[in-house]
Amino acid sequence: MSPKLVLENVHKAYGAKQVLNGIDLEVDDHQVVCLIGSSGCGKSTLLRCIDLLEPIDDGQIRLDGRNITERGVNANDVRRRIGIVFQAFNLFPHMTVLDNVTLGPRRAHKVDRAVAETQAHELLARFGLADKAAEYPERLSGGQQQRAAIVRALMGEPEILLLDEVTSALDPELVGDVLSAIRDLADQGLTMVLATHEMGFARDVADTVAFLDAGRVLESGPPEVMLVEPAEPRTRQFLDRVIIAGRL
């Protein structure tokens, strides 16, 4: 079976700064891929490129074998199949959780409000937010906001979920319930690509860990290998620093 998502020689530069420098990556259906690497190594940019939020300069990205980065592809159709959650939650402050969550389906996919709200209530309940639907985001804790953001990304029933350091902005005691929500999604077989600094979590949940360095995938493999005895000295160096910081 061919992989769900394939990145081939993806390049991306912001002005003179080359952020992605030939990324090759494959993600199989129902697989969880964790991207690790120091800040600025291109993890976030990579996720943004996959969701077509940034145009790439060279290479291609294929979803189910079809090139989604060639001209003429409707980006909205692709985004509908891929969900993304950002580090900073980014719920819209001027609308309730329920409206945040149903905005995409209602406006972009022309789903009937009642249908969207039924689905939203189910998902919110699944993520422990049943009683928060009518609240405004600023009244929620960071962890609750981030779970609401995950619900929002799941509303279109995406085939792939991209998570960009979704626990980095959270207080330590709130990290746990967001991670367990993600673990549930992994257990249900949702295909995910996540950038993370939580190495312990990566070890638990990932099928593949990919180490990004200077805009490339330096090496990748199962977490037992990657997080214990990686082949590349750069990877080892990175892990040593993580261990010193107490994150593994």
Next chain:
Amino acid sequence: MAAISAIVLFGVLIVLISRSPNWPRVRDQFFNVDDFRASWSDVLGGFWLNLQMFFYAMVAIPVAALALAVMRSFRGAAFFPIRLLSVAYIDIVRGIPQILLILLLGFGVPALDLGGLPHGAMFWGLVALTLSYSAYTAEIYRSGIDAVPESQRSSARAIGLTQWQAMRFAVLPMAVRNVIPALMNLVVSLQKDVALISVLGVRDAVREAQVYTSRTFNYTSYVVATLLFLAISIPLTRLVDWYVTRDRARRTQAVL
């Protein structure tokens, strides 16, 4: 304590002023009760025109400015001409002194005698005011739009909204909320700038006061007009102040 010191200070000032040898002349020229009564109704009638102008401008300016700001904020090569148009408009109009724009349109357009266009000086004065204020207001909107974090825009796009929908449902509501204090300050200055149409001969409060003065050589009518403008602008300024303070408190609370 604050009240007492204020009373003492202002009491001393009043006594000093009213004892000064020139005070009776000043009083007769500017604060004459008879002239106040005589000019009051004409000036008030003129002020009603100012208020109407203010009202129409308050409807027209936000709409025009929003259109300009949105035009300027659209991204992508396809929208370049629209962006250019908006930038050119804003640059040019902001570069023209307001009074010049009012004279140009208020006297110039009616003189063209074009069929189908209104001739009223008040109408063209209003158009001029709207043109110039919408350029300034558009820049305020734009600063609000630019201040919406890129990641919010991405989130809106990521849930499948088109560029236009993202602007309409996510970016603009956040942007407007951010710039309300700045917008309210423009409202305060607009309320006074409606007096500029008096240069077109429109019989607003300022013009009426001028007419009375040229007839009687007494300036009390100007004071009447001044008081009328203050009666609106001071409460308005207080309201803005109150809103800004409350807004800041709310934001700080949200952060904590």
